[in-house]
Amino acid sequence: MLVNWPMLIQQVVNGLTVGCLYALIAIGYTMVYGILRLINFAHGDIFMMAMYFAFFGITVFLIPWWAVMPLVVVVTTALGVLIEQAAYKPLREAPRISLLISAIGVSYLLENLATVLFTGIPRSFPSVPHFTEMVIVGQVRIQWLGFWVPLIVLALVVGLMFIVHRTKTGMGMRAVSKDMETAKLMGVHINRIIATTFGIGSALAAVGAMLWGMKYPQMQPYVGVMPGLKCFIAAVIGGIGNITGAIIGGILLGLLEILIVYFFPGLSGYKDAFAFIALILILLLKPTGLMGEVVTDKV
Amino acid sequence: MSSILRIEDLKANYGGIEALKGISFDVEEGAIITLIGANGAGKSTTLRAISSLVAASSGAIEYRGEDITGMDTRLIVERGLVMVPEGRRVFPNLTTLENLKIGAYLRKDEKGIEEDIEAVYALFPRLKERHWQMAGTLSGGEQQMLAVGRAMMSKPKLLMMDEPSLGLAPLVVKDIFDTILKLNAEGMTILLVEQNANAALRIAHYGYVLETGLCTLEGTGAELLGNSRVREAYLGRTKAERQSER
Numbered sequence A: 001m002l003v004n005w006p007m008l009i010q011q012v013v014n015g016l017t018v019g020c021l022y023a024l025i026a027i028g029y030t031m032v033y034g035i036l037r038l039i040n041f042a043h044g045d046i047f048m049m050a051m052y053f054a055f056f057g058i059t060v061f062l063i064p065w066w067a068v069m070p071l072v073v074v075v076t077t078a079l080g081v082l083i084e085q086a087a088y089k090p091l092r093e094a095p096r097i098s099l100l101i102s103a104i105g106v107s108y109l110l111e112n113l114a115t116v117l118f119t120g121i122p123r124s125f126p127s128v129p130h131f132t133e134m135v136i137v138g139q140v141r142i143q144w145l146g147f148w149v150p151l152i153v154l155a156l157v158v159g160l161m162f163i164v165h166r167t168k169t170g171m172g173m174r175a176v177s178k179d180m181e182t183a184k185l186m187g188v189h190i191n192r193i194i195a196t197t198f199g200i201g202s203a204l205a206a207v208g209a210m211l212w213g214m215k216y217p218q219m220q221p222y223v224g225v226m227p228g229l230k231c232f233i234a235a236v237i238g239g240i241g242n243i244t245g246a247i248i249g250g251i252l253l254g255l256l257e258i259l260i261v262y263f264f265p266g267l268s269g270y271k272d273a274f275a276f277i278a279l280i281l282i283l284l285l286k287p288t289g290l291m292g293e294v295v296t297d298k299v
Numbered sequence B: 001m002s003s004i005l006r007i008e009d010l011k012a013n014y015g016g017i018e019a020l021k022g023i024s025f026d027v028e029e030g031a032i033i034t035l036i037g038a039n040g041a042g043k044s045t046t047l048r049a050i051s052s053l054v055a056a057s058s059g060a061i062e063y064r065g066e067d068i069t070g071m072d073t074r075l076i077v078e079r080g081l082v083m084v085p086e087g088r089r090v091f092p093n094l095t096t097l098e099n100l101k102i103g104a105y106l107r108k109d110e111k112g113i114e115e116d117i118e119a120v121y122a123l124f125p126r127l128k129e130r131h132w133q134m135a136g137t138l139s140g141g142e143q144q145m146l147a148v149g150r151a152m153m154s155k156p157k158l159l160m161m162d163e164p165s166l167g168l169a170p171l172v173v174k175d176i177f178d179t180i181l182k183l184n185a186e187g188m189t190i191l192l193v194e195q196n197a198n199a200a201l202r203i204a205h206y207g208y209v210l211e212t213g214l215c216t217l218e219g220t221g222a223e224l225l226g227n228s229r230v231r232e233a234y235l236g237r238t239k240a241e242r243q244s245e246r
Helices: A007-038 A043-059 A065-091 A094-116 A147-165 A168-178 A180-186 A190-215 A225-238 A245-263 A265-285 B044-049 B073-078 B096-103 B111-121 B125-129 B140-152 B172-186 B197-203 B221-226 B228-235 B239-245
Strands: A134-137 A139-141 B003-012 B019-027 B032-036 B055-064 B083-086 B160-163 B190-196 B206-210 B213-220
Touching: A007 A043, A007 A139, A007 A225, A007 A245, A043 A094, A043 A190, A043 A225, A094 B190, A147 A168, A147 A180, A147 A225, A147 A245, A147 B111, A168 A190, A168 A245, A180 A190, A180 B073, A180 B125, A190 B111, A225 A245, A225 A265, A225 B083, A225 B172, B003 B044, B003 B073, B003 B190, B003 B206, B003 B228, B019 B032, B019 B044, B019 B055, B019 B172, B019 B190, B019 B239, B032 B044, B032 B172, B044 B055, B044 B160, B055 B228, B073 B083, B073 B190, B096 B111, B096 B140, B096 B228, B111 B125, B111 B140, B125 B140, B125 B239, B140 B160, B140 B172, B160 B197, B172 B190, B172 B197, B197 B228, B206 B221, B213 B221
Parallel strands: B019 B213, B032 B190, B032 B206, B083 B160, B160 B190
Antiparallel strands: A134 A139, B003 B019, B003 B055, B206 B213
16 A cells, blocks of 8 residues: 555644644643542633633634733633632532532533523634644645644643742642642642642643634534543543643544544544543553552542 | 640540540640550540641640641641651652752741751751652651651751651661650750650650540659559560569
8 A cells, every 4th residue: 555645744743733732631630630639520611711712802802813822821720720719629628529520510510601601603713824824845734733733732841841840839739649638737838739730720721722723613612522521531541640641641642533534534433432442441451541650549 | 944835625536536535735845745555545636636637626726825726737837836747758759859848848048948958968868868769769767767857847846746666677766766866955846646655755754645535644754654554555564574473
């Protein structure tokens, strides 16, 4: 069989782009899980809200896109912290299952709030020429996004790693994720660390949402559900609680989805199912994920 | 001398049972005070209640003239009332140096922190050798040193230690107790909880015996060591003693 190189390169870049976006959102799941042992089911809906914020910023308030981006990051971060304060902080001493139920509640609340406020009518995310235009190199046609997304994600990951491994707050985060009680005894401000974690996760989801919107412009109030689930799966594949794992899991999942469809076009209708099959396989073969460690559950 | 910590009729529930049924005791400034007793007597719960990790259901905890009952743990640590938890609880995913730095989490005096890290290294040279190593890879004894060093980084006025000898080899236990004496000689007040009653009473100025959530006996270290009830219950009589009783 003759390999169609230009096509294959396009698909790999495409898979990498999607994978990097998955990674960005998966980090939010994995960081929150690392600290609170909570699957934040509202994360995908925070992603959706960020898309709407950007949409309204550009199309209604007519703010230029380069100003909208940081603005959306700030507003989404605030939303993430607000959700933590309102829905999770009061349950700090409660059983973990209550926290999970609260997360599901927040998820439904955001989806329905968006339906009421923004209506369920599908809208189209405004295209930003610098990102959505095509670059043609020889026979390879790639959106500028194919270059920008990996670069932006790389920069954000480097920044995140710096925060986690080189700052006092990051040290606090690592300590809290291992042993919250002892961290308290060291004088670590637990609530501030948790709020910061939600803030960082939401900020990354906001960047992810805007780049996602440029790539897949169709949006409605449930647009965050499927990416949310897939990124949760990416975090599990990488080993939930592990940031590097979430990045690897996200990129792998993105490449897997795109390349399977490329090699087996007949399966394209089942595209969304691959992630779930991958989840089942990883849970059967290596339940702790690729980078996960075996942890005994704390009493 | 005046007391730095005063516990009055402290009651607390832990795991659904009343673990403390009204405990009162005083910690004198500059002294080594020990709480001894069997497993489940409420020794750890007492320390955890003082640190506000467990809520007191009634009673008062007064530290340097201030009522700290129910105060945020962070604020208690800030006031110099610091605890070395049972089982060492170093952060295994942080390096030795980071574990020391996190002990100084509330401090802002960068220079003082650097000096105190050197002071900890002087006390435990092993920690300096292993400063880059993840704390999870240290031996039990080294982890206990690190736990003590980490607590010292919070600049404690009163250091509470929960079972520092637990699971350690006898030689290492001796090291740890020597360190406690050294810190005390430098002026630090120590509240020591131990199942190893013999070792604890030997170094303590004053001790309290806890039994199922109540304080049943108190006295100087020497008095308690000589007390027949204490000997029977916590120290184990020697063969010679048992024979002489016949």
